[in-house]
Amino acid sequence: MTEWFVAEQAWLGRELFQRGLAVIYLVAFVVAARQYAGLLGERGLTPVGRYLEHTTFREAPSLFHLHHSDRFFTGVAWAGAALSLATAAGLTDAVPWPLAMLVWVVLWLLYLSIVNVGQVWYGFGWESLLLEAGFLAVFLGNDDVGPPLLVLVLLRWLLFRLEFGAGLIKMRGDRVWRDLTALDYHHETQPMPGPLSWWFHRLPRPVHRVEVVGNHVTQLAVPFLLFLPQPVAGVAAAIMIVTQLWLVLSGNFAWLNWLTIVIALSALPLGDAQPGDAPAAYVAVVVAATVVVLVLSWWPAANLLSRQQRMNASFNRWHLVNAYGAFGSITRIRYEVVVEGTRAERPDDDAAWEEYEFRGKPGDVRRRPPQVAPYHLRLDWLMWFAALNPGYARSWFPTLAQRLLEGEPAVTGLLRRDPFAGDPPRWVRARLYRYRFTTRQERRESGAWWVRTLAGGFLDPVQRRVSR
Structure with missing residues (x-):
């Protein structure tokens, strides 16, 4: 009776997504632990303790409202890193599916607690992206249950908003994207150039035009293919992965590109067609989560259609179902x-x-x-x-x-x-x-x-x- 619920050719895609997401969680928690003292500690630039004095739990949900000290914050970050490492090594596949879900809930809550007190240092779109992907990972289950089609579709919806939102903000925001000259500047003026950025900048201008056209196709046309049957959806995801790897080579964008790749892996038709269990309790939880995400999708969907499109915006304090986008304007100098x-x-x-x-x-x-x-x-x-x-x-x-x-x-x-x-x-x-x-x-x-x-x-x- 639950054949509709299980995506039978998504076993490996789910596995790659979950392991990859755990690795990104690991990086995020290590960054938090290593940079906390200088940025947010008692002797840091914007201390968390001072922020908590005039912020309520309702405004910024975080376990640090219950207790905060430099040692406690660092302990939370390293605990998150340890749990992420164990998850990347296969912890969630070694326990029953309810416990696997609990592990993902803990990871999400720990990182949410950090982001919500991180102030200006955590105002990046990839923080919300990690939290939204982490929330959906809670409901993907493990090897005890079949890959839930509903959650995999929600991951495609996330990938669609991520890419299509970025494409729209570019076309609406700066004429250099429309006249195909954006990459005459971007490789040089991006926030943090990488080892190959000099060579990318020195590519012939016709190649830059091809780069921009490729970006527009990937972000404005390809995302719609994600909702077609396999293998078309998988081809669309593969195109996005290749594009993201190009961005990895050309600059440093924290974990944005790698997280996009990890999300795209979930759309690939990987793994043999095999039956999977779907206990009634698990189905009920997944359906309930799907309903919540669909309701919350109203705001980011309306944002995509708005002429005043917001870039990298969260519409709730839990960073669920967000708006994304990048480089709506390009710095020339x-x-x-x-x-x-x-x-x-x-x-x-x-x-x-x-x-x-x-x-x-x-x-x-x-x-x-x-x-x-x-x-x-x-x-x-x-x-x-x-x-x-x-x-x-x-x-x-x-x-x-x-x-x-x-x-x-x-x-x-x-x-x-x-x-x-x-x-x-x-x-x-x-x-x-x-x-x-x-x-x-x-x-x-x-x-x-x-x-x-x-x-x-x-x-x-x-x-x-x-x-x-």
Whole structure:
């Protein structure tokens, strides 16, 4: 009686999705554990404790409303990482299906708790994407039960919104996507270029046009094929996977591309046709979850049709059934905030200013852009936004300067190099530079990846504040 419920050729697709999702959870929890102290800890840039003082559970559901300390937060993050690792290794297939569901619920709740107190550092679309995919994973079951067709369709609906929403926001948002010139700029001005970004930028312009056309086809046409019978749906998912791998090669977008690939794996017709059990209790739970997702889908569906389409928006505090999109506008010129310090008495241009080097973002023009994704360097990403508009940094940049003047280890630990390790500077300032990739000739002659020119000030020299 439950033949309709089981997607018989999705056994391996489900397995790949769940194992891949567990790996991404692992990365996310490790990022949270390693960067918490500098970003959100008591001596961090925007402490969680201070945030919780004026935020209610209803506004931001999180277990940290029940208890919070630096040690407890870090323990939660490492516990999530350990559970993710066990899940990636097969924990959920070694226990009965109700316990497997419980494991996925715990992972989702732990990461939701972190995101909802993460403030500006957790305002990225891939946080909500991970939570929505993680919620759907709860209802996929394990080897005890057949792959539920309803949940697999909901994953395709998620993939559709992710790709189609990104395609629409581009066409609505910036003419360079419509005249096919977007990638004349994007590889150079994207938030965090990777090791191959210089070569991608230097591809002939006709190739850039082909890249843009390929993007439009993948995001605006292919997503509709996801709802057709196999193997058409699987072909659509495969096209998306190939496109995402191209993006993996061309830049660093945390786990966005890898998570998209993992979701697409669930749409591939993988695994032999084999019967699967579907206990009545399991069917009831899956049907109930499907109804909830369908009801919540009204808001993101309406958003897709709206001329005022919102990008990367959550319509509820649980980050379920969200709106997605990326690069609705393309930056034409790259600016970087360069932070410097000096021990000189007077903070003038005659002082010996030394630069702080960040882990991922451009700084030293001779340093090749590193590969960091799927790891997420949250401070580096916010520095890119700060260069676009100082308003993005108003809540945390002054504190960053003060923590550098104090030599705070939790904050300097977020950096690649602190030139004043053990002996903080007397003054800190920040200046804005225009960066561009070197030409082929400049690259041969200088060995540099970037050329930079001073564009102006960002933060006037400041001294350490004296507490009273």
